[in-house]
Amino acid sequence: MDYGQTAELLARIQFAFTVSFHFIFPAFSIGTASYLAVLNALWLWKRDPAYLNLFEYWKTIFAITFGMGVVSGIVMSYQFGTNWSVFSERAGAVIGPLMGYEVLTAFFLEAGFLGIMLFGRKRVGEGLHMFAVAVVAFGTLVSATWILSVNSWMHTPAGYSIDELGRFVPENWWEIVFNPSFPYRLTHTVLAAFLTTAFAVGAVGAFHLLRDRTNRQARIMFSMAMWMAAVVTPIQIFAGDMHGLNTLEHQPAKIAAMEGHYDSHDGAPLILFGIPDDEAEETRFAIEIPYLGSLILTHHLDGRVEGLKAFPEDERPPALIPFFAFRIMVGIGFLMLGIGIWSLWARYRKTLYEARWLHRAALVMGPSGFVAVIAGWFTTEVGRQPYTVYGLMRTSESLSPVDAPAVGASLTAFVIVYFFVFGAGVFYLLRLMHRTPVLEDDRELERGPHRASGINPGPAQENTIREGGDRAD
Numbered sequence: 522m523d524y525g526q527t528a529e530l531l532a533r534i535q536f537a538f539t540v541s542f543h544f545i546f547p548a549f550s551i552g553t554a555s556y557l558a559v560l561n562a563l564w565l566w567k568r569d570p571a572y573l574n575l576f577e578y579w580k581t582i583f584a585i586t587f588g589m590g591v592v593s594g595i596v597m598s599y600q601f602g603t604n605w606s607v608f609s610e611r612a613g614a615v616i617g618p619l620m621g622y623e624v625l626t627a628f629f630l631e632a633g634f635l636g637i638m639l640f641g642r643k644r645v646g647e648g649l650h651m652f653a654v655a656v657v658a659f660g661t662l663v664s665a666t667w668i669l670s671v672n673s674w675m676h677t678p679a680g681y682s683i684d685e686l687g688r689f690v691p692e693n694w695w696e697i698v699f700n701p702s703f704p705y706r707l708t709h710t711v712l713a714a715f716l717t718t719a720f721a722v723g724a725v726g727a728f729h730l731l732r733d734r735t736n737r738q739a740r741i742m743f744s745m746a747m748w749m750a751a752v753v754t755p756i757q758i759f760a761g762d763m764h765g766l767n768t769l770e771h772q773p774a775k776i777a778a779m780e781g782h783y784d785s786h787d788g789a790p791l792i793l794f795g796i797p798d799d800e801a802e803e804t805r806f807a808i809e810i811p812y813l814g815s816l817i818l819t820h821h822l823d824g825r826v827e828g829l830k831a832f833p834e835d836e837r838p839p840a841l842i843p844f845f846a847f848r849i850m851v852g853i854g855f856l857m858l859g860i861g862i863w864s865l866w867a868r869y870r871k872t873l874y875e876a877r878w879l880h881r882a883a884l885v886m887g888p889s890g891f892v893a894v895i896a897g898w899f900t901t902e903v904g905r906q907p908y909t910v911y912g913l914m915r916t917s918e919s920l921s922p923v924d925a926p927a928v929g930a931s932l933t934a935f936v937i938v939y940f941f942v943f944g945a946g947v948f949y950l951l952r953l954m955h956r957t958p959v960l961e962d963d964r965e966l967e968r969g970p971h972r973a974s975g976i977n978p979g980p981a982q983e984n985t986i987r988e989g990g991d992r993a994d
Contacts, residue, residue, distance in 0.1 A: 527925040529917055532604040535932040537902070539597045541895055542939055546590030548894045551665055551711065552718025553583040554658040557638075559745075561654045565647060571737050578738070578958045579722075582950060584639055587631070589946050596935075604928060608909050608919035611688045615681060615697060619671045627664030631657050662711065669710055673703035676901070676911050677771045689910070701771055705764040706901075712757040713897065716857060717890025719749035723860075724887025725954045727880040738958035740874050743883070747873070751861035758854055762817070769818055772911060774832045775904035778840040779847040780814055781807065782828040789814035789826035794848075797840035802830060804844075835907065843904040849896040853889045860886055 557579055564572040598620075601609045609616070637645055637653035645653075680696030681689045691697060723746030729739035769776045777783075781792040781804040791813035795804035815824040829837050860882060867876040905911055909919045 528923055528928050529920050531925055531928040531932055532600075532920060532923070533916065535604065535928060535935060536597070536600055537899075538932070538939075539593065539600065539935060541898070542943060543590065543593035543597050544894060544898055545891045546586050546593060547661070547665065548710075548714045548717045548891065549721065550583060550586045550590055551661045551714035552716075553579060553586065554661045555715065556718055556722065556745075557583060558654050558658040561651055565651060571741055575738055575741060575958060578956075580639060582953050584635070585946065585950055585953075587635070589943065593943070602921075603931070604921050604923060605909075605919050606921040608914070611914060611919075612675075612910060613688075615674065615689050615691055616671055618691075619667055619674075619698070623664055623667035627660045627667060630660030630663065634660070665711060665714070666707060669707045670698050670700070670703055673706045674698075674700045675909060676700075676706075676905055677702040678910055678913060683913075689913075702764075702767055705760070705767045708760045709757070709764045709897075710894075712753055712760055713890065713894050715749060715753055716757060717894060719746045719753065720857065720860075720883070720886050720890045721888075722746040723750065723883045724885075727883040727887075728954075729957055730874060731877065731880050731884070732957070734874050736957065736959070742958070743880075744868075744873065747861065747864035747868070747883075750857055751865050754854065754858045754861050758858065761851075761854065765818065772904065773827050774829065774837055775843065775901075776818065777827055777829045777832075778838045778843045778904055779900060780818070780826070781840060781844045782814070782826060783830050783840075784828040785825065785831050786815065786828065787825050788812045788823045789818070791817065795844075797844045799829075799837070799840055804840075838904045838906045843900045846896040846899040846903070850893050850900060853893040853896070856886065856889065857893075 557576055560572050560576040560579070563569070564576060634653040634656040637650060638657050641653060642650045674697055677700045678689075679700040680691065680693035682692050684690050722742050726739045726741075726743030726746060729736050730743055733739070765776070778797070780789070781795050781797045782789060783797075783802045783804065788811070790809035790811050792804055793808045793810065795807035797804045812822045815826055816822050818824065818826055829840065860879075863876075863879055863882070864873065867873045867879055873879075907915050907917070909916050
């Protein structure tokens, strides 16, 4: 047994496991922070208690999500020293300052104003409270900017030199931060975070509409989420296409793995389904659409698409994971587009709050954003192999001098601890989302004699509630 390769595999699995858990929380908190800022601004503008109630409803969920993201991020970062110390030593002069800037700017902004956002409305005044909410939302975006700059540099390194010891030395920080793939990766990831939040919020709204279609807060939630789905999903599909073209330019082997192409083609087909086999160098059971692959990737029917055979065997990424992860991500994207279009049709017919099958579909799609961002992350990171710094530093060269049993023991500990700690956290988040979002006045109404006697509001009252919900969106 080659213990070196086993230790590398276990270290990669450990990092993939921890980063997958970590990534779902920032993906949700980025969108939720912006959503809270919009809700608070609407409350200050319209003085409609429903928006304030929704802000209070979602701020607790955001706080827990933010905390879980911080904890999982700290645990993940320690692995740079334990499992990937050689990478840290050689690339630390570039990676370290960027991650330090993230802490000094974004994290300080978020942590400094989070308490005011959560508890300061009555203590500091509404103006300063709104400023704090906006700063927290801005801080989440700044945090994403720095982290994605780091990650993008590892995919498309720029602005560096390499000294006699093989260490990366910064030469131009502008080129390092704004490396060739950074704008595309940042746009694609932030939009994904907004859609993740939109479909989570939409699912919660749909759940409560299925229980009570007159719930005004649920109506507002669902309406806002469906607007986001209808508007942002087409933009995300376009951004994803642009990101794909950038990847084709700088990482063509990754594109070949994602598309399942082993042979180069002029007028490449689009492989809808198949099973890539790296040993046989073919995609088995392929279902193809002629020429569509070239049209999507090069915007020409006869455009040339390089296959994996065009690259040396030791420079090819494994095709199986990027191939299927990419299709999961794209498939979910088009399902999101379908939900957005469906909601527009229901809105046009004035049945947005009565369309039960739309509500059920939105409820099922609630976790879809999380699945999509993880699938996209796996596509990106596995497609970068066998490198940590693309084309310059291999993953096998980045590993610490650790034994496989030690990495295996820490991986086992991570799995056990994460299962209980984050399992409990997610369970609590779902419990919070299960609570019915109602105003205090509504709670008093529910305690009144007409509720106690089982008498429901009459048609006039229901029409009043429904009209109020329609005006809210």
